[in-house]
Amino acid sequence: MRFPVFARRSNPSVDKPILRKKMAYLRGQVRSGVADWIDPFDPRKGIIAREMLHFGERAIPVETVSVAHALRALPPLELHGTQFEDPEQNSEKRQDRACLIVRAQAFARLSQLATA
Numbered sequence: 001m002r003f004p005v006f007a008r009r010s011n012p013s014v015d016k017p018i019l020r021k022k023m024a025y026l027r028g029q030v031r032s033g034v035a036d037w038i039d040p041f042d043p044r045k046g047i048i049a050r051e052m053l054h055f056g057e058r059a060i061p062v063e064t065v066s067v068a069h070a071l072r073a074l075p076p077l078e079l080h081g082t083q084f085e086d087p088e089q090n091s092e093k094r095q096d097r098a099c100l101i102v103r104a105q106a107f108a109r110l111s112q113l114a115t116a
Helices: 023-032 068-073 091-115
Strands: 003-006 020-021 033-035 048-051
Touching: 003 023, 023 033, 023 048
Parallel strands: 003 048
Antiparallel strands: 003 020, 033 048
């Protein structure tokens, strides 16, 4: 037996189905995230295609880098001919601040790449 498949943005109570498929196909489409059941309690009514497909933007895996390695790879923050004397003597607070600087620089570079 074949069941109705409706196009996205269609009204199943008024519009005709675009095609008819077997139940295994309908279940596969719903399982893969391409379509939704018209009535989840009565699968015989068919499926309707989703507005946004499940394979849109994907998350990009982030590489973990140690703060010390990242600090060595970046250019110095001081202006040429000047030197910053940090009034903070606590090395833990200095390291936290350095971590924030690295994150801010990385965020600035990523936002430049995104707008380019």
